[in-house]
Amino acid sequence: MGSGLAIAGFAVSGLAADAPAARGAKVYGQYCAACHGQNMTKPQSFAIDLRKFPADQHDRFIRSVLNGKGAMPAWKGAVTPAQAEELWAYVSAAAKPATAKK
Numbered sequence: 001m002g003s004g005l006a007i008a009g010f011a012v013s014g015l016a017a018d019a020p021a022a023r024g025a026k027v028y029g030q031y032c033a034a035c036h037g038q039n040m041t042k043p044q045s046f047a048i049d050l051r052k053f054p055a056d057q058h059d060r061f062i063r064s065v066l067n068g069k070g071a072m073p074a075w076k077g078a079v080t081p082a083q084a085e086e087l088w089a090y091v092s093a094a095a096k097p098a099t100a101k102k
């Protein structure tokens, strides 16, 4: 007997499912969207708009995500260093170009 379950897909639309930014988008949806907004839009008033995070500050991003920053909890333990890099691939694609003023 055939099963309809076979058609359940897991691809992220518009991106190859195994691309770092696509994996980052999934982690983002799981851990970050509640405060920073679905797809980085409409963040909560107390959180920052990640699309405005400077695109040339990779190290700061990784450090803040893993160790926490101000009102944001540390994600170390929930998010692996490899996933933090995937999150960076996702966020930096939407972030301001490195040449833009802060």
Ligand code: HEC
Pocket: 028, 031, 032, 033, 034, 035, 036, 046, 047, 048, 050, 053, 060, 061, 064, 065, 069, 070, 071, 072, 073, 075, 079, 087
């Ligand atoms: C509970 C709400 C909450 C969640 C969930 C959350 N954040 Fe944040 N985030 C904040 C707040 C609040 C700030 C502002 C912190 C400050 O500067 O005081 C912040 C700031 C940041 C910053 C800027 C740090 C800096 O160096 O200025 C980054 C990057 C960031 N968040 C990424 C993430 C990522 C990636 C996730 C998912 C793993 C995430 N956040 C999940 C609340 C949250």
